[in-house]
Amino acid sequence: MKKWLLDPKMYIEFGIATLLYVANIVLTLLFPYFTEHKAYYDSTAYIVVLTAAYLLYAITVHISRKKSASDIAVLTYAFFALWEVSYKTGLVNNDLLIPSPEGLFHVFVEKPAEIGSDILGSLSLLFWGFLLAIVLGTMLGLLTGWIPRIREVLLPLSNVITLIPPLMFSAYLIMIFSTFRQAAIAVIFFAVFWPTFQGMVVRVGQIDKSIIEAARTMGVGTVGMLFKVIFPYCLPGIIKSISKSLRGAFMCLSGAEMLGMNLGIGYFIEKYKSFADYRCVLAGIITVGVITTVIDLVVNRIEKTVIKWEG
Template sequence: MATNRFGWATGFIYPTPEAVISQFTQDGKELFHHLVSSVGLLASGYSLAVLFGISLGTLSAWYRRLGRIMNPASSVLAPIPPIILIPYAIALLPSFRASSIFIIFIGAFWPIFVATLNGVAGIDRRYMDSARTLGVSTFTLFRKIIFPAALSSIFTGLTIGMTLSFILLTSAEMIGANAGVGFYIKLATDFGNYTKVVTGIIFIGIFVTFVMILLRRLEKHFLRWQR
């Protein structure tokens, strides 16, 4: 926008703030409709990643045999960019929704899994041995000692996973969707409507910022005992 204001580029590529605000006003309902579609995909894929990432990460740290399997697997599979799987997911899975959820799940799963594994494995074993000596049950051990101690690391994984989920969601929507904010931007790009493109980018930025602030507040709430 500054480039247009100071005459560094044409308004065709870099719309003015006034044009973007006007586009927001015109497309408010449409953007909300696309946002609902995006949030549905994001929530489904990310929730599955949280469920399986935390569960498998905890079990892999707790049971050494499982850890010996999952550690090498994560070293090989985690660095693979999930975005390269999008064409295969769209081709092999029964619907675009299923393929998008799968891609988001894969992208968010590994950071959450690795962070949980490291968090649980890094707990001083003396605390757990002392708890067992006092007759503390396994359930109470996890609830009162293991999860609180690993929670800071888990939230790091949750934050990274959420960031990757947004990137993958938008990428997937730009390739094969018929709804979603990524689809809105892709359609505007195809028709050369860069005012809509910038509007969509800013809209995504606002929503991502809101979600990350919410996640940070949840972290502060659950880790308030550390302060």
């Protein structure tokens, strides 16, 4: 049980965060709406979110023992309390642009199937575009980094192309490919391929020359040198770059989905923006934030597990 006990000073911050959590629940259930507000929503979804966030905070602070966890919790609950009070007292009196917290999170109760299918659609596009870019970028970067003549041709070209935002290719890619899905995958591919390619070229160039000489002494050929010596040497760097590449890929994906896709979180946001339903727009933005955070946590966990020797 001792491992779950906090430092006495941390209990003060934990208590403040807990009081703010309780205050949010009380404000949600008991505080009356400003009389001119027309949009009233069931508060169940909002309370579930508040409670889930509190449980996650309580577990995190007892495991990590970081004061920053309490700071984040205090700021978050203070923000929601201010939002709730401002809305219900009429300081914020624009249901269209700034819905109540209850109204915002009630979207996830109203449209669970739609949001779920859009999440799966986005993840499917992300998977294929990212996988192709990582595999091809790594292989071509490996070859380019090893052969000087190829490097002298491709590296300057990649330096120019990487300066162009991937979304700027989207209008052209839509005309080339037969479906918006293929175009979206191509946008993700461009967002990830060139940074992966350049990173691989740099890693190959940084390999210790004594390792190369030792492999040559043992009679290792070109193919063996590439895939048995250089690739394993560069693998930790490849894994470390995946998290950053995924974040960039998802941002490009959301932008690409807004251009004509009929599935995905970006499409969800764009569709409800056209309907001026900003509750759903904000819900879509929150969904993107949650997905990218979860992906980042999973990738970081995989990184720490796979390359333990780097720790």
